[in-house]
Amino acid sequence: MEAKTFDHGIHPRYNKDLSKDKALKEAAVPDEVVISLQQHIGAPAKPIVEVGDTVDFGEKIAEAAGFVSANVHASVSGEVVAIEDMAIRIKNDGEDRLAEGIESQGEIEDLSVEELREIVGEAGIVGLGGATFPTHVKVSIPDDKNVEAVILNGAECEPYLTVDHRTMVELTEEMIYGLKAIMKMCEAEKGYIGIEVNKPDAIKRTEELIADEPNIEVVPLEVKYPQGGEKQLIDAVLGKEVPSGGLPLDVGVVVNNVSTAVVIAEAIREGRPLVGRGVTITGDVKEPQNLVVRIGTPIEEILEACGGFKGEPGKVILGGPMMGQAQVDLTAPVTKGTSGILVLSKAEVAQYQEAKPCIRCARCVDVCPVKLIPTALMNLTKGDKVLKLQDYNVLDCIECGSCSYTCPSKIEILDWIKLGKGKVQAHIRENE
Amino acid sequence: MAEKNRDFVKGLWEENPVFVMLLGMCPVLAVTSTATNGLFMGLATSFVLFGAGIVNSLLQNIIPDEVRIPSFIVVIATFVTIVDLVSRAYFPGIAEQLALFIPLIIVNCLILNRSEAFASNVNVLRAIIDALGRGLGFTWALTFLGGIREILGFGTLFRGTESVIQVLGEWYQPMLIAILPAGAFITLGIVVALFNVIMDESFSIKDLFGGTAAVEKEQTA
Amino acid sequence: MDNTLDLTVSSAPHVKSEETTSNIMYQVILALVPVMFASFYFFGPGAIYLLLTCGITAMLSEVAVQKLRGKPVTINDGSALLTGLILALTLPPDLPLWMAVFGSVVAIVLGKHIFGGLGYNVFNPALMGRAFLTLSYVVSMTEWTAPNGGVDTLSTATPLEGEAEVINLFIGRVGGSLGETSALAILLGGLYLLYKGYIDWRIPVGYLGTVAVLTTLVGEQGASFHLFAGGLMFGAIFMATDMVTSPVTKKGRWIFAIGCGFITVIIRVFGNYPEGVLFSILLMNMCVPLIDQYTLPQIYGEVKANG
């Protein structure tokens, strides 16, 4: 079967061998967890516990504040020791008492669409690919929209990360169950699982399990970044383009990450809220691993569980090297959006070069998956040409970083584009 | 008296019509292929400037405001016609070369500006001094540019007259581009840039190419 | 809050490709090696003198301007050397060396640094130098000597004015500028650049294609003569493709290339000057900012949004 793909894009060094054969493993539970109230896109959750309360594992401790928001649950049982402005701190009593109601909610066939959405919303599930958009919002399809297909995103195009890969290989059955649930919630006919061909075992395993499912199809994808970008994935799998400024829903598609499908399955079959997630710990650490980590575990502790730094660390990145965030404070906790912890060595960081003038080589133009002109956007930002920036569609940038990656002059083009986006957004706000 | 001196010097240097105010660029570029043409064009323009300055200063209270500009143009055009006829009669060679650009003195921004912004607001004496200053400023600028281009392009100065000077020897290979249109633009561009440097009070050699400002910015960044 | 780790933060992406600007410049210089060998083979040590003169003068001018401006000296990035070498390869073999010096200074100062240096120039610097020399010293710039082993009929005329066998043009056994005579050597370098992805195939293909089509229609000497004669091959592969002065959009590159071809033919067939490559590329360089602005590609998702 021929691998599908989208136009443009880049081929960074993937470095997935470090951890791709390391099976998922439960990480040690920390003595204290810090659970952020803003782990998702949208309004921060509102705490519903007080300092001194005793909470159980999986108990809801903060409630969604508005439609686009998500519930937050305790990932350990124990005592609430502090409620800071954006986080709840819980001291683990080590008992892992299950909260009430953590039990099977029934099977997909027996549950109505509304009930399923309710379960997903209650469980505080958000997109685990990194965007952390609340899933119950995504699967609540407005009446005027029709969903034809659900795509599970198993591209995992970010270099280094392997947790989705492991999930697809080890939790295949749950993933397919989750996909079916999403298809039912969206009332979609077809389900696709897009997997890059550098994960042959995942493709093989999934194809085995869906042999009897006529509505579900595995789509092998070319290895290319950003294959896992929502819009790029839709383009690759279905050949459809999401309109500029629109959502996948506008072309009748809903995209979810494979790991999200797994937690949806868990929420239905076990009643488990989203309190832990798979994280790839890789790069310059002694033992790269794929761990299932409780939400709220400090990064330091996870790094220690992997034997600590190999050499002198230069950068600690939450997520992959292309879109991840460099972290300063290692006491910060893992959140629902943390798909990986990547450590770059001092030597790698030292390769950084000062930006030189743009020589208009147009490599950024050739790789931009949205077909923007990054170099022009950069110049327009520097020159403060807000109206022109708008004409050049700066707001369509998906911030994949391909332009910065490929630039021979080592210009942080993406940074400039982000600044330009800010300018345009400010301009739009002003004129409203 | 000091004020009048200033009026005079301003036109010569700090508000030089060509290098600083960039007025009347068309003839500046068109006729400066030789110093001779530049000098002649400068003098012709000065004459019109001078005449129009006096008349417009005298008429300032007579001309109604509404028809100010048209009247200026008529006055200027009259003097230009005089220059044109005189030069064709007495200097046919040069007049031939300058051709179009003598009548075009009518629409030279410099003259219109002086008439409008200065001559029509001050007494005749000041108008005369101003016209002399600006006129000489214009003339030396044109002669200077013409001189540079002529030396580079022919190796001579004041060709076409009896007092032609061979500046550069036989060894010199004339640089044809200097007397082509491209040479006009480029020479003027360079001279104006040099003027910018000289006129800048905080001038230092580093500034010659604008280095310091950029460097400072980089350092603060 | 102690921090013994000494971490670094930056925004994503945290990895970068290995390609660098100076690498690109040196790769292009590498691609020029066959052409330089050919020039040495056909024109003898004179070619080396010219190449050295231009290369060194260009680099010295670059250093001088950057020192004067108080900017970091970026002589190592190879761009000045490249400009100097390309300029040298477009000059007649017997050009007085002082003219080559003059041309190199013009190329670097007027062609590049008045705009702010590498990346900002609107016109191809080497072409600027060449054009300046052509218009200044018409005679010296159009005196062509016959190369070693060449057909000795062209000692004064440019190849475009004389009769020449296409095979001689292809190999380079005709009089002409240093690097422009041997289409073979140029194509070798060009293929290397195409293979490495340092030039976009659209520009040479569009340029040469346009010339071929138009000369078949109107030219007296036929397409194959026009393609291999004069500076066309060198211009299409090494000068029109200059990244800084060609469009960044694909559609724009087609327009640029076809425009170059069109003007070249117009000048060759109707114009005063025997060779149109130089001026056609300069004229199209002039249009690049406009071409870039008006050939924005359709972005992802734009069709549907409008429809």
Place this chain on the structure above:
Amino acid sequence: MQELFLLFMAASITNNFVLMQFLGICPFLGVSKEVPTAFSMGLATTFVMVTSAVVTWLVETVILVPLGIEYLQYIAFILVISSFVQLTELFVKKVSPPLYKALGIFLPLITTNCAILGLALLISMEGYGFIQSAVFGLGAGVGFTIAIVLMAGIRERLEFADVPKPLKGAPITLLVAGIMALAFTGLAM
């Protein structure tokens, strides 16, 4: 027909009014900061060039020559042009404000544009006929538009460039114009 075409090409390209004949330098340097503005300026100039070529030709053949007062040519031409332009301006302003915004605001600037008077004088010197005058005017206008729009494109790009401080503004514009003239020289026929 071919003759008219050559006349047009000569006026617009090979003897480009701005770059080769130095006519209309002031607006060329002044109003070339942005492409849309430059283009409007070019259109307005082209319009005025064609019409004033025709009008001054008429004035010359119908009034000046029969009355034997060619020596009043300069005064007559400049008056005709400036009144005519002012008329057009007032007319456009009233009839179509959007058109006025796009083109009309450039009209007063054109009055003192020496390219217009130069054009009228050139036509008179060369002794062109009525059609030739119109074509010549059109060619001159198109040539002006090409030059100013190209210049505006380059200047828009140079705005992002690290141009040395003393060269900023007029000098770099002049230098670019010089290089443009250099390239245009190649088109000489």
Place this chain on the structure above:
Amino acid sequence: MEIISFASAVAGLGILGIIFGTGLAYASVKFAVEEDPKKIEIDEALPGANCGACGFAGCSSYAEAVAKGEEGIDSCPVGGEELIEKIADIMGVAASSSDEKKTAKVLCQGGNQETFNKAEYQGVPSCQAASMVDNFKSCQYGCLGFGDCAAVCDFDAIVMNDNGLPEIDPDKCAECGVCVTECPRSLIEIVSSNEDVITNCKSALKGKEVKVVCEKGCFGCTICAKKCPVDAIEMEDNLPVVDTEGCIGCGVCVKNCPTDAFVEVDF
């Protein structure tokens, strides 16, 4: 002969004059369009040569731009100083006569000496860009020091000092507020000379935390609030807030502030 040619000259120009004169007179009445009076006034003050040196299409369009406030009053190179004064009068720009002076002020004292970096920053040297990555400066509220404000100031009123903090020259500051919106950490405010005291710190951290991250930060000791003879100071988010109405300008608070984070407005 002489008389005939003279007569024909007069007649020729006369005919032209009549044709165009009538036309113009008719047109100016017929096609009259109402205009901004300020624009007309400025237009009259301008030289009227339509030379284009200002970058506009003639004096009239420059006048319009000035009247709308889109363009500065000093773009006409022909008119010189006198013209600038005239237009300034028309636009009323110079009419800031009241004794209340305003200036932008940077409300942070945490420069390179007072604070430290928790991590090294690599990337575009701009505060806006730097504020998009995880906070690397010890104080999450403090000035990032890349000088976006200085770059954006049209009046050259802001310079970055050796300590990495912006300094604003009150004499040059035109209170345009561009720097206020530019600062990603909202550290710049327009202050008036009528306000007597202001807090030079924006840190909402608690006392102990402030002491760790910045030597000159306000650590919320409340001495100012306690010492204020008229109780015009209240604490909000660990920072003092002065009630301008109640303040008598005695300066007790400023004298007693242990970190100089509290200063008198004085310029």
